[in-house]
Amino acid sequence: MVVALADENKAAVEEQWRSWEGLNPEILALIFARIMPVEEMVNRVPFVCKGWMEAVAGPYCWSEVDLQAWCRRRNDSHAVDLVVKKLVRRSKFTVQRLSAYRMGEPGFFFVAHCGNFLKALEMPMSDVTDQMVLKHIKPLPNLTLLDVSHCLKITSKGLATFATQCKSLIQLKRNMPPLDAHSPTDDSEPKTVADTMPNLQHIELCFGRFGDSGLSEILTKCKSLIHLDIQGSWNVELNGDLAEMCERLQHFQSPWVDDDSQLSDTSEGSDVSFTDSN
Structure with missing residues (x-):
């Protein structure tokens, strides 16, 4: 039995x-x-x-590729590029969402050719430059989310180039490393964002060097804005009617407002190598 x-x-x-x-x-x-x-x-x-x-x-399997946990374990952009290229090829350039830290030119080249499929691109801390964006970016008409936080080699020129090819953007993350509280004011990036991405609804510009003038441009020209985070942007003073304009937003975080929520995901990833030959 x-x-x-x-x-x-x-x-x-x-x-x-x-x-x-x-x-x-x-x-x-x-x-x-x-x-x-x-x-x-x-x-x-x-x-x-x-x-x-x-x-x-x-x-x-590869409509959504989230490599952030894996990338946190590595400082080698070459390894990241190899994996990004491999998985984009496997998807046959149909990736809809890609998240990867420390991407370089080879990886960005492949991502930039995903065309109508790509809806979200998160590439913080990448080595991509203004020149690389201008050289490789192709029309990404359905891209709604772009994260170029801590991309120190991208400036207002690179942001403008993204804007010309990504007409559907509604969410921009451009958080930067903390700066000295007395860093000189530079309003070029928020003015570029306001002029080229007027349909944005969600903007993160933490630790930006801009002041009231740049902030005013965004609040005035981005008519659909509902979420704005400028924590750590110490040059902003909110003079005049700026404070009132910010209070009308559904969500607003200023340099002087504490927020218990984390600006980045701190989950750990396993230290695993990508070794197959495809």
């Missing part, structure tokens, strides 16, 4: 395994994308069985 039950359980497990293995690759990919981090799908899933390998080798 015990042996018979054991055989039945074994058969049930084998049947369940075969049902998983035989699932359509697209369905498998949707399941993997929901429950597994990127490094697991690259380094472990392909070695389970042929069906799983085919699922992660195709484009269906």
Whole structure:
């Protein structure tokens, strides 16, 4: 009796395994994308069985690529570029959302060619320059979110170039490293944002060097703005009617208002190398 039950359980497990293995690759990919981090799908899933390998080798797993946790473990932009290129190729340039730290020119080149598919691009701390943006960026008509925080080699010129190719932007994150409280005022970036991205609804400009003049440009020209975060932007004084204009926003954080929420995700990622040859 015990042996018979054991055989039945074994058969049930084998049947369940075969049902998983035989699932359509697209369905498998949707399941993997929901429950597994990127490094697991690259380094472990392909070695389970042929069906799983085919699922992660195709484009269906890679509509959303979040490499931030993995990138936090590395200071090597070359390694980041290799992974970004590999996964964008796997997606057949159909990535809809890509998040990666410390991206360089090779990785940015691939991302910039995702065309109509790309809706969100988060590339903080990247080595991309104004010249690289001008050289490689292609029309990204459906891009709604752009995060170029801590990208020290991008200036107002690069932001303007993004604006010309990304007409659907409604969210911009341009948070910078903390500066000395007495840094000279520079209003060039907020003025560029106001002139070229008037449809923005959500703007983060923490630790910017701008003052009241730059802030006024944004508040005046970005008519759809509902969320503005300028914490650490010490040159802003909110003189005149600026304070009243800011209070009308649904969400406003100034250099003098504390906020318990974190400006960046601090979750840890596992230190796993991307080693497959595709």
